[in-house]
Amino acid sequence: MTTSDIATVDIAIVGAGAVGLAAALLLANSGRSVAVMGPAQARRDGRTVALLDGSWRLLGELGLTGTLAERAAPLAVMRLVDDTGSLFRQPPVEFRASEVGLEAFGWNVENAELVEALAAKVGENDAIRHEPGLVSDMSEDSTGVTLTGEGFAPLRARIVVGADGRQSRVRAAAGIAARDWTYPQSALTAIFAHRRDHRDVSTEFHTRKGPFTLVPLPGRRSSLVWLLDPAEADAVAALDDVAFARRVETQAHALLGAMRLDGPRGRVPMGGLSVAHFGAGRMVLAGEAAHVFPPIGAQGLNLGLRDVIALRDALGEAVDPGAATVVAAYDRARQADVRLRTGAVDALNRTLLTDLMPADLLRGAGLLALSRIGPLRRLVMRQGLAGGMAP
Numbered sequence: 001m002t003t004s005d006i007a008t009v010d011i012a013i014v015g016a017g018a019v020g021l022a023a024a025l026l027l028a029n030s031g032r033s034v035a036v037m038g039p040a041q042a043r044r045d046g047r048t049v050a051l052l053d054g055s056w057r058l059l060g061e062l063g064l065t066g067t068l069a070e071r072a073a074p075l076a077v078m079r080l081v082d083d084t085g086s087l088f089r090q091p092p093v094e095f096r097a098s099e100v101g102l103e104a105f106g107w108n109v110e111n112a113e114l115v116e117a118l119a120a121k122v123g124e125n126d127a128i129r130h131e132p133g134l135v136s137d138m139s140e141d142s143t144g145v146t147l148t149g150e151g152f153a154p155l156r157a158r159i160v161v162g163a164d165g166r167q168s169r170v171r172a173a174a175g176i177a178a179r180d181w182t183y184p185q186s187a188l189t190a191i192f193a194h195r196r197d198h199r200d201v202s203t204e205f206h207t208r209k210g211p212f213t214l215v216p217l218p219g220r221r222s223s224l225v226w227l228l229d230p231a232e233a234d235a236v237a238a239l240d241d242v243a244f245a246r247r248v249e250t251q252a253h254a255l256l257g258a259m260r261l262d263g264p265r266g267r268v269p270m271g272g273l274s275v276a277h278f279g280a281g282r283m284v285l286a287g288e289a290a291h292v293f294p295p296i297g298a299q300g301l302n303l304g305l306r307d308v309i310a311l312r313d314a315l316g317e318a319v320d321p322g323a324a325t326v327v328a329a330y331d332r333a334r335q336a337d338v339r340l341r342t343g344a345v346d347a348l349n350r351t352l353l354t355d356l357m358p359a360d361l362l363r364g365a366g367l368l369a370l371s372r373i374g375p376l377r378r379l380v381m382r383q384g385l386a387g388g389m390a391p
């Protein structure tokens with residue numbers, strides 16, 4: 001079979017997680033022929049994603065906020081609590097969305113429900129071909145990339161988007177080197193029903209082992225992301241559902257009253273990953289294929305969705321979507337945003353893990369400045385909490 005006998009699309013997206021599916025919808029909307037490859041399922045493991053304002057608006061553009069609104073809770077207030085016991089501990093800092101003219105910083109939804117809603121939209125879109133098999137091989141030549149894999153005939157694309165997660169095969173095929181590292185932490189995830197109303201407030205307790213965060217869901221429900229050292233995570237994960245809920249209630253200083261587990265729990269080892277370039281040849285990277293960091297401040301998927309928007313913009317009206325100019329424009333567009341978020345999350349996480357006085361002093365001074373200096377608060381709210389895309 002010669003390359004001219006193989007079906008060709010403008011764009012093949014490898015990976016049908018939240019980033020890959022959102023990319024398929026947005027790029028098909030801009031008139032490109034698109035294929036998205038891989039199974040569209042996410043495990044139900046208590047993981048939720050807080051979709052900040054810009055991401056929510058993107059989902060609105062994709063026609064999804066109607067479906068998701070009833071499954072998502074608004075985040076009207078984000079509260080940071082220093083629970084490290086440090087000498088330089090500051091009182092809690094609260095950020096209100098209304099201070100930057102927003103109804104909410106974003107909306108929190110179960111990751112599996114988001115993927116399900118995106119996959120349903122992809123299924124309704126005739127301009128998108130979805131192949132649920134895994135891609136096993138990619139070979140690039142001067143006019144495109146041929147993809148082969150399980151359960152589908154070989155397919156050619158003029159550009160390949162690697163949205164295939166941390167172990168990205170696209171990244172390897174493109175020869176893009178990644179630096180990855182681990183943290184001495186695991187994240188426990190779960191969803192709880194609780195006695196008290198959360199009043200649309202998300203609370204992030206900064207403890208010595210890492211952040212312990214409760215994020216609102218519809219009704220009297222909240223999701224938990226708790227970073228612990230692996231041995232303690234083992235011990236807490238081994239508790240039965242009732243004892244686990246009681247342990248979380250205590251750790252939350254009974255903020256939400258009595259708690260009851262409401263669904264399966266999950267556990268994720270913590271690590272980071274960064275790449276020097278976001279594209280090479282006719283391949284580009286988006287989402288966790290390009291950047292991974294711990295779930296602090298709800299940044300990961302929001303950054304991945306900004307990759308998708310930047311890719312749409314870099315593609316513009318280009319005749320050849322895989323042209324070197326498109327790949328270079330995308331690479332340039334993603335450098336600053338991704339480096340800033342990866343660096344900031346890494347630095348905050350490391351100051352929590354050390355009990356060195358200078359780190360405590362620095363973190364305490366940072367929180368104090370955030371609570372007292374209005375323009376700084378608003379800058380952080382616009383750039384960090386509203387995802388840098390608020391009006």
Ligand SMILES: Cc1cc2nc3c(=O)[nH]c(=O)nc-3n(C[C@H](O)[C@H](O)[C@H](O)COP(=O)(O)OP(=O)(O)OC[C@H]3O[C@@H](n4cnc5c(N)ncnc54)[C@H](O)[C@@H]3O)c2cc1C
Nearest residue numbers: 015017018019038049050135164165287288295300301302
């Ligand atoms: C505990 C926790 C809480 C989080 N909370 C938030 C939050 O509040 N806000 C936020 O913005 N982010 C959050 N994140 C980060 C967010 O979950 C991730 O950034 C996001 O899910 C990554 O999506 P993705 O599509 O890039 O990757 P993935 O979800 O990993 O999807 C990759 C997909 O690629 C597929 N794939 C892999 N290899 C192949 C192949 N060879 N062929 C075809 N398909 C392939 C996989 O099957 C998978 O479906 C959190 C993360 C964790 C761990």
